[in-house]
Amino acid sequence: MIQELIASTGFSIIIVTLLFTPLAALVLTTLAGKKRSIETITAVSTFLILIQGIILVAAVISEKTVTAFNGLFYVDALGAVVLLPITLVGFVAALYSINYIGRQYNNGFIDHKQLVRYYQKFNLFIFTMLLVPVSNNLGLMWVAMEATTLVSVLLIMLYVKEDAIEAAWKYLIVATVGLSFAFFGITFFYYANTNAAASDLGEGLNWTIMLSNAELFDPTIVKIAFIFILVGYGTKAGLAPMHTWLPDAHSEAPTPVSALLSGVLLNCAIYAIVRFHIISSNAIGSLFSSQLLIILGVVSIGIAAASIYFQRDMKRMLAYSSVEHMGIVAFAIGTGGLIGIYGAVLHIINHAIAKPLMFFASGTVSQKFETKAMLHIKGVITVMPATGALFLLGGLAIVGMPPFNIFLSEFLILSSGFNSGQFIASSLVILFLIVIFASFTGHLVRMVFGTPRKAMKKGDLGNLAVIPMIILVVLALILGVYVPEPLQILARDVSTIINQGGLPK
């Protein structure tokens, strides 16, 4: 008992330092004036975050839960699964930013003031995202989620361009409205909680408390509340038909931010849905929320499939692919079971590896070709051998080609889909995946291969543009054939949490 306490307080410091690091970086970037030092600060801070994140995840693996501030912060395996991508993608995105934003700066697209702002908001964005998986208090989680919207809107607005402004406006309006629905849902759950157990008013919003009372919840309220949550956080997670802001926002953001939005932020929203899915399952059985998740998941994949074929903008296509993958995660969680959750966990991580890779590559490509229109991009592999190859590999990973990681998770998810008796939904998913494969690969192949339209100077755009991609591609390959032991334990714990009543055993 005491040992546990010591251990948990020991690790709980990491939660605090983890949250403190980006804030410190924010302050430092504001103070430091030089471009080089700002970049260094951000890179170092994200690296520290990565280290701390890994330690925290390791702690979660061994201790099952880590808490801080009297239960305000609570990290279990589920949180760890979301935390890991944030820290990882945060780090590589910071690395990539140095090259990408630096190049934009050198090319005169942004001035020094915008550069400083970019890094400030970058750090702030990381902070708000980190806050989501460590919060036990669902209200705090909501605030953090809303904050991510606001910060990311500011990041999208970095470029003073018509399209960027349009995207930011749509994102702001749709996401804010969506999140207000989520707040309705949270309040409903809180009401159900206070009704069920009148005590503990102050901590009634804590997930752990809510979970322990879940069996006493009123079924009707839970159903209504979950619908609000699903529509609300589903908007933020990019589940169709609430996904409409996503293609705009993700495609118009600066590339490193696109990577964070697509690879990480969507996971946070899915994470929030899963938290409530667990409560709802405990209260009224998992059938209701599972069915809803499966339906929205399949619809998302379908709409993404329909849209990807017609895309002309590279980043927009990637954004639709994110809709698809969030749909797959929702579907996986809906199917449940050990394999389904295992697949979902891996898919969250895999998508967080592959999608930033694609965004980075597409960012580099569009810098070189000075366009995002796929029609005008040809022969990337001839012009930029390394980037082209990485772009290609990333794309193949995204569409679920072995030996890359997403194939593995999709394989598990489809197994789980069939296993849970969702034959029609699973067949639809398979069908849509084929269509997505065909259209996505078609676009990709036409960009990567062929002869460039005009004579272009050969060569990649610097090591810092390539190294983050190499890191990600190596991870994608490794996770495609082998799931490390810790990750398996983590997945098993998540499965326990989701399938067996929420608390890690």
Add this chain to the structure above:
Amino acid sequence: MFEPSFATLAAGIIQTLVLIAFSPLLTGVMRKVKARSQKRIGASILQPYYDIVKLMRKDEVISDQTSWIFKSAPWINFAAVATAALFVPVMLAYSPFGLAGDVLLVIGLFSLARFFTVLSGLDSASAFGGLGSSREMMLSSLIEPALFLTIFTVSLTFGATNITTLVSSAAGLQQLVTPSLLFALISMFVIVIAETGRLPFDNPATHLELTMVHEAMVLEYSGKLLALIEWAQSIKHLTLLALMINIFFPWGVATSLSAAAVGEGLLVFAAKALAIGVIIAFIETRVAKWRLFRIPDLIAIAIASSMVGIVFFYI
């Protein structure tokens, strides 16, 4: 059945030699019959022999565009056809080489012969050669299924594709004309005509480019090579007739190796071959060559006939 021994082997080789030796005679007889029925006197029935010998002694004119394919094709053609003849019983009820190959091998060897003949047609860089080759391949690719179906019917009836087994079963069959065999016979007859390039498929006596098939392919040949081709054609003709005769009309075929039986077999065979040859010759005088693209209709009749034969077998 027969036991493999030196005697049977020798008898087998002799019957093949008989077939090879007498095949030009059949051609001669058919030409004579044809001429007579057209109110011509016609050449001697031995004329094909004279032709062959004469050609063998003549110089060869070889096109400067040709390659070794052109020069070797007649040899391969002849060897393949003559080898095929080894597997076909003539006056005996068996062929001693029956264990080494069956009727499918015979067809295979004919195909081999044709393959090279057709290539030789293409090799000479003449416009005629290509024409002949193209038409020949078209015909053969259609005849192949008809032939296979005929074999199918026959092999269903007699339970073998081994020619020896076929002929001995046929010779031992009580009720000779079963409906399925009758249909197979019709089919077989068409095939024999088509395979040997007789009217209405092909006119062996023409050199008009509109009607040529086989002749167009071998237009460039002269001397020994032409002799080989002509002879091989005759052998092929008689071999197919022998096959037909011994499967469908096996009366009098020698089942034992006694002199009397063999003699009788030979005579009966000669009579039957001559009869069929005469029939074909008569038919040839009666019909004109068909338009090339009407020929598939005829082959379709053969195929349909075999199919009906198969259905009859099972009913």
Add this chain to the structure above:
Amino acid sequence: MIPTDAPQIDILTISSAVLMIATFGVVVRRGFMDWLRAYRYQTMALSGVTAIIAYMTGIWEIYIAAALTLIIKAVVIPRVLLRVTSQLKFVARYELNPYISVRLSAIISALLVALAYFLTQQVPFRSDQILRAYLPVSLSLLFIGMFTMVNRRVALNQIVGLLIIENGLFLFATALTHGVSLIIEIGVFIDILVGVIISAALMTRISHTFDNLNVDNLEHLRDDKEE
């Protein structure tokens, strides 16, 4: 079920009616200044309702919430919006052509209110009078705000919908939970404030870039174009 405490019921019913009327006032206004004024009144009604809840439950924190509402929503936010519009070169003060006419939108809003009552009937209130009175109202506000946003073409006037939704949210939270922990409430307030500020900043950008505030300008990113 016969209400046990008749006078209270009256207060609740009347206050919710007042709030609804104030809301309709916002919905039917087309001009920016008009709806801003109407929104102020609505917010005042809302803070009054909040005060009633505070009085009935006796939780002092809700008074603070009521005061905060009054200060932030009735004073600060209109100020911010006014400042934004004063900076604009061209101000679309009137919503010229909403997708649905004002008359029809009033009727649709009424239908949405009915829908809200229909949907909330199944919620077990456990004889909580406040909830019974205000839950449908808050849901109505949510729907009406949403509908207003769908209906309006001018960015500035879409904010009104957002603000109605936020009011609904606030009422809902207060009615349902009688004051969630204060930190969260303040967080929500700050979020709203920052959201409005950011949207204001965005609108400045929009008007600078497009010379007006019509949402029609913001239809470049779309997927229904012909190939």
Add this chain to the structure above:
Amino acid sequence: MVSSLTLFQATIILYSMGALLALLLRGRKYSNLLTYLLPAAASLFAIVLSANVIFAKDALHISITRDALAQFGFDVFIDGISAFFILLIGLVSLAVSLYSVGYTKEYEGRKDTSILGFLFNIFILSMLLVVVSNSVFAFLVFWEVMSLTSFFLVIYEHEQEANLKSGMTYIVMTHLGTTFILASFLVMYLQTGSFSFDAFRQYVPFIPLQVKDIVFILAFIGFGTKAGIVPLHIWLPQAHPSAPSNASALMSAVMIKTAIYGLIRVLFDFNSVGSPDYTWWGILLLSTGAITSVIGALYAVIEKDIKRALAFSSIENIGIILTGLGLSVIFASFNLTALAVLALVASMYHTLNHAVFKSLLFMGAGSILYATHTKNMEAMGGLVRKMPWTSLLFLVGALSISGLPPFNGFISEWLTMQSLLSTSQIPDSTLQITIAFASLAFALTAGLAAAAFVKIFGISFLSRGRSEHVLHAVEVPRSMLIGKGVTALAALALGVLPFIGINLITSAFNIQSAQPASPFDTITLQNASGSNFASLSPFTVVVLLASVAAASYGFVRVVGGPTRQVVYETWDCGFGGLDERMEYTATSFSQPIRKIFKAFFRPRNSIQREFYADSNQYKRKTIRMESTTRSLFEERLYTPVVSATIFLFDKIRRIQTGKVNSYLLYILITLVLLLVLVRLSP
């Protein structure tokens, strides 16, 4: 005796080293040699490995990694079936590796050959790993790696738009196929609760028949796509010609056989098809095989791109293989074991043969490409004098694939025909008649295939050169000849001594049958009453052929005396000036067949005439005729499906209107809809 494990490891390591060295030694001296000699050595190891498994019965069964959670891993199991296909891979890759040493010079200076070498090695390795995988996950991973590397090989010359297009068709179709395979495996997983093939072997026989039917249908479509069965074949004639010739040799000769491997696993390993319930599986295989073979052959005849023609011929041969396989299943379902064995041997023999002669032919086509830089047969001609060895070897391939004695194609087609003829033993007359009609298709195929290869060989190698492409053609380097020579020898050996192939197959598939015990024995089949149904001794036939040829030569020499030859121009009817424009072309050669099957080909001739004066239409300045055929499957099947899908998607994607109002409306509608649903549900 070296253990199978060591051999297996050595094989894998050598291929991997080949791949790595290809990348590392980019552009150095000897890099080319190392890149292709290493896989050649590895192929030797693979051949020894398969011999070890087949004849020494040293099967290999190892589990490499296993995922604790989902129970899947990379298991390896090499039994006779795997070993047979390893042998196929080893044999072909040995020849093709040797060939590649010379062939890649074609790309030097133009392309990065190190990538080609890398992909080449990985491709072979992945095929090898596919046939040894013993779990669903491993199988699918290697299967897709195989598809992926072959896809990259197809688009290796990506500068040409057409190659990209064919690559896309290929990857999409193959992915579709993989999805079906995945679905099939998933259904088996549902029933057996395991991803391991061992469990499939153990439990699949016990799963309900209807489920088994579903499994089979899914697997058949999945593997069929890879094999190129009609109508899933459309990728094949696009992809194989686009790839570099060494890769197309591998793809056509081996890769599509991995699909046959998969089918065999499903049919005979996971199931044991021994009851009439499975008859319709066999009928499905047989009828698909028949249709596939005829259609493949028909297209092969009219094609004028040499590699496309070869690709269509691969489709045809897959049809023949499936015919044998189907017959085997039918026989097995009626417990006619001896006949089932015969048909299986026929099918597998043809698999082996096709690997041998198709790689030979593709290498030959590659040699032509190397020498003339064209794939268009209309531009070739006269190569027999410029490239004597290549033409000889190509002729061997053409004879083999046309099923002519004494080459290997004849043996397998003979065996298949014999199995077809044995249908009289099936106790079901409807089935007998059906199969009889299927044999019609088979015979037609044989005829058409011969026509196709007469055309391919005749038009490209014989007569005059038709364009300047062939003017400077010279014989290809020796390594390329060695590669082709290996396969040509194999074709001859398998044709003359079928004992080799049949013994190999019977031991590999562990089936008992009375087969020739010595190399010179005959193959003998008995009919139901015990007498000789058919027998064949190719060795004797060869001896007979040779002696007849010798005898006839002697006779002609004696009668005719010595030959005096005069070389003169081809006869030109006395007009003179016979030139290459008057020769028959590939198109004109196939014209009769095109016309006879016009319902299928839908040929269209468009003729444009230009006159000196419009008043006199007899004096023509130019006549230009273009003859086109239409691809029925693409027009009638794929285009409608694809355009319907696109139409539907076009409607769906329009929800992204660009108006934030409508976006909010979607959210509102979703919310209200869900709430109303909850409200209305009890």
